[in-house]
Amino acid sequence: MRFRLRSPLRHPFYPGLTVTPAVECKGLCAGLSGTFNELTRAATAGARARRMIFALHYPGTPFLSEAERDQLWHAFQVPVFAVLLDRDGQLLAYECEAQSGLHVEPDAPWSARVLETAPCECGRPGPRLLLASLPPRRIRPRRAEPVPPPRRYLRSA
Numbered sequence: 001m002r003f004r005l006r007s008p009l010r011h012p013f014y015p016g017l018t019v020t021p022a023v024e025c026k027g028l029c030a031g032l033s034g035t036f037n038e039l040t041r042a043a044t045a046g047a048r049a050r051r052m053i054f055a056l057h058y059p060g061t062p063f064l065s066e067a068e069r070d071q072l073w074h075a076f077q078v079p080v081f082a083v084l085l086d087r088d089g090q091l092l093a094y095e096c097e098a099q100s101g102l103h104v105e106p107d108a109p110w111s112a113r114v115l116e117t118a119p120c121e122c123g124r125p126g127p128r129l130l131l132a133s134l135p136p137r138r139i140r141p142r143r144a145e146p147v148p149p150p151r152r153y154l155r156s157a
Helices: 036-044 066-076
Strands: 019-021 028-034 048-057 080-085 091-095
Touching (some): 028 036, 036 048, 036 066, 048 066
Parallel strands (some): 019 028, 028 048, 048 080
Antiparallel strands (some): 080 091
């Protein structure tokens, strides 16, 4: 299955950074985005990034291991940030420079057991999705549950 990425990808903490998909990069770019395999192929083909790498993850795909993150660092010599997208390429969660979980919106549809509510080391408020707490393939947004209609209680006379 091939996922679509809505162009251009904008990280909420770095909205002014132009990020080039790894499969399109020829030479030096400000930032690169792609899956681990796309990024390693781009590095082998001579792609370079000046500022950062956004490693794209989709539901059901594994997150970067420490070895993979190190491999990308050695290939590009710039920080690597994880970005979680849905199957339509919309942003679900994003990693900051502290790299201690993925920041999500307060009303994000995640289970409370995978969210950290303590302040992030970066100083930004809001919950974070903790990648180390669960195996990568089990981290998925929970489905919205229907709200039951209110019960009407009758008072007995």
